Amino acid sequence: MKVVSGEEMKNIDKMAIDKYKIPGVVLMENAGLKVVEEICKSLEKYRNKVITIICGAGNNGGDGFVVARHLKNMGIPINLYLLGNPANIKGDAKINYDIISKLNIEIGLLTTINILKKFSEHVNRSSIIIDAIFGTGLSRPVDGYIKQVIDIINTSNNEVISIDIPSGISADDGSVCGGAIKASKTVVFHLPKYGNIYYPGKDYCGNVLIKDIGIPKEVEEQFGLKGNLITPKYIKNKLKKRNGDTHKGTYGKGYIIAGSVGMTGAAMLTCKGALRSGIGILRLAISQRLNSILESSLTEVITVPLSETKTGTFSIADIEKIIKTMEDSNVVGIGPGCGKSREIEDLIRNILERTSIPIVIDADGLNALARRKEILSEIKSPCVMTPHMGEMARLTDLDIEYIKKNKIQVISEFAKKVNCVVVLKDARTMVVNPQGQVFINTTGNPGMASAGSGDVLTGIITGLIGQGLSTFEAAVCGVYIHGKAGDFAAQKLSEYSLNASDIVNEIGSVFKELLL
Ligand SMILES: NC(=O)C1=CN([C@@H]2O[C@H](COP(=O)(O)OP(=O)(O)OC[C@H]3O[C@@H](n4cnc5c(N)ncnc54)[C@H](O)[C@@H]3O)[C@@H](O)[C@H]2O)[C@@H](O)CC1
Numbered sequence: 001m002k003v004v005s006g007e008e009m010k011n012i013d014k015m016a017i018d019k020y021k022i023p024g025v026v027l028m029e030n031a032g033l034k035v036v037e038e039i040c041k042s043l044e045k046y047r048n049k050v051i052t053i054i055c056g057a058g059n060n061g062g063d064g065f066v067v068a069r070h071l072k073n074m075g076i077p078i079n080l081y082l083l084g085n086p087a088n089i090k091g092d093a094k095i096n097y098d099i100i101s102k103l104n105i106e107i108g109l110l111t112t113i114n115i116l117k118k119f120s121e122h123v124n125r126s127s128i129i130i131d132a133i134f135g136t137g138l139s140r141p142v143d144g145y146i147k148q149v150i151d152i153i154n155t156s157n158n159e160v161i162s163i164d165i166p167s168g169i170s171a172d173d174g175s176v177c178g179g180a181i182k183a184s185k186t187v188v189f190h191l192p193k194y195g196n197i198y199y200p201g202k203d204y205c206g207n208v209l210i211k212d213i214g215i216p217k218e219v220e221e222q223f224g225l226k227g228n229l230i231t232p233k234y235i236k237n238k239l240k241k242r243n244g245d246t247h248k249g250t251y252g253k254g255y256i257i258a259g260s261v262g263m264t265g266a267a268m269l270t271c272k273g274a275l276r277s278g279i280g281i282l283r284l285a286i287s288q289r290l291n292s293i294l295e296s297s298l299t300e301v302i303t304v305p306l307s308e309t310k311t312g313t314f315s316i317a318d319i320e321k322i323i324k325t326m327e328d329s330n331v332v333g334i335g336p337g338c339g340k341s342r343e344i345e346d347l348i349r350n351i352l353e354r355t356s357i358p359i360v361i362d363a364d365g366l367n368a369l370a371r372r373k374e375i376l377s378e379i380k381s382p383c384v385m386t387p388h389m390g391e392m393a394r395l396t397d398l399d400i401e402y403i404k405k406n407k408i409q410v411i412s413e414f415a416k417k418v419n420c421v422v423v424l425k426d427a428r429t430m431v432v433n434p435q436g437q438v439f440i441n442t443t444g445n446p447g448m449a450s451a452g453s454g455d456v457l458t459g460i461i462t463g464l465i466g467q468g469l470s471t472f473e474a475a476v477c478g479v480y481i482h483g484k485a486g487d488f489a490a491q492k493l494s495e496y497s498l499n500a501s502d503i504v505n506e507i508g509s510v511f512k513e514l515l516l
């Protein structure tokens with residue numbers, strides 16, 4: 001499913017109206033009716049049926065007028081408020097405002113401070129509040145009087161249904177612009193907006209319900225929209241049921257370079273992530289001192305013990321052994337827990353110069369690239385990089401705040417420049433390919449923000465590439481599976497108690513569900 005910015009949605013609406021000749025007022029009517037449907041579902045549980053609707057002067061407010069008219073027709077008692085100047089209401093919203101004005105409905109003008117007391121009483125005496133103040137047209141931070149209105153709604157403890165997006169949330173990045181409505185549910189039209197998906201916007205939306213309002217699918221297809229939500233359907237399409245007539249070689253040979261003294265767990269978790277994702281054969285290059293630990297704990301892995309530096313990190317001295325033992329692999333995963341040293345940088349440079357095997361680079365692998373940026377242009381392999389915000393900042397020399405504000409642009413430019421698939425790990429992890437396609441993941445939870453979680457993801461993506469998925473497909477499937485496994489683990493243990501090993505333990509349940 002596509003995800004759009006406010007501007008993209010406006011263009012889709014405009015094309016549906018101008019080129020496909022669907023009158024805007026029809027779309028608005030459909031939008032209002034979809035909200036009424038949701039109100040009716042909620043209203044069943046209240047004895048007091050009074051509903052308060054607050055409309056802005058734009059088209060979001062227009063949707064609110066449609067809702068008011070239908071509720072009135074249904075005999076449901078309403079309070080209707082306009083937060084804005086009636087003289088500013090135009091187009092389809094004006095048509096609906098004019099209809100409302102002819103009906104026996106009182107419209108409270110929320111333009112003077114005196115009315116706030118009455119408004120507050122109405123809000124507190126209502127069952128449900130309908131937020132039709134601002135939608136995708138929010139153009140500046142809310143302040144002063146409007147903020148007071150939002151605060152009254154938020155402190156009322158009522159059920160709040162937002163139309164399209166909670167008023168005050170940016171449709172483009174989910175940020176709170178001065179203040180925002182905290183909704184119980186949000187009825188979203190046609191496609192989710194980034195603000196319905198990204199945090200903190202998502203937390204303000206409550207339950208997100210995406211509703212068709214009659215815009216033909218082919219309209220959006222004409223815009224080359226870059227944003228996609230990762231859906232189970234996409235993942236199911238990529239994961240094939242296994243044929244009976246196969247052997248371990250069918251499912252790939254992976255090669256992991258991870259861990260160092262003090263970071264044994266990183267190697268372990270990466271390997272377990274790959275094994276649970278179905279890789280046929282897995283080798284682990286590991287420093288000599290750690291070999292016996294890993295041999296005893298990773299029963300299924302073939303270890304390649306290597307010489308090490310004084311501090312127990314990989315040494316460049318054994319580069320030929322690495323290249324030789326790596327040769328027949330069809331995927332390499334490098335970086336988790338490798339430590340920061342000049343030798344790691346040299347090791348990565350050598351590997352990237354001399355191999356064209358698909359490679360997943362994470363953690364200290366990325367830190368090495370950030371310190372030696374000239375290596376970035378030498379990557380010959382199909383490659384996935386899995387930075388978190390801090391690593392992304394180091395790789396691009398941009399500050400984290402700037403990246404957060406311009407996520408899609410920054411990652412897309414970087415992915416194109418280095419010709420790699422980039423997985424930006426965040427509360428909403430995003431996968432971008434050099435062609436600029438963006439896939440946003442919605443599985444996962446805050447319990448996964450703990451040490452080792454990223455190592456498991458590197459393992460999963462490595463495991464999937466080993467089994468024949470492209471780097472992009474493996475990254476998209478990998479982030480979904482990883483998040484879903486985290487969600488299953490959190491259901492069992494709580495977000496507080498979730499550890500990276502618990503994610504590993506739930507990978508199997510995710511595959512079971514996907515392959516049903
Ligand atoms: N034909 C269409 O375009 C359709 C639009 N729809 C609705 O229309 C919405 C978008 O409508 P609009 O583009 O008119 O925009 P909005 O209704 O979201 O808001 C625009 C109005 O709010 C004012 N405004 C923006 N930020 C403000 C702030 N911080 N403080 C005070 N005033 C502020 C603007 O000056 C303008 O008057 C969608 O979210 C959706 O709910 C739906 O009815 C479906 C059809």
Ligand SMILES: [K+]
Pocket residue numbers: 060131132133134135162163164165166167
């Ligand atoms: K709204």
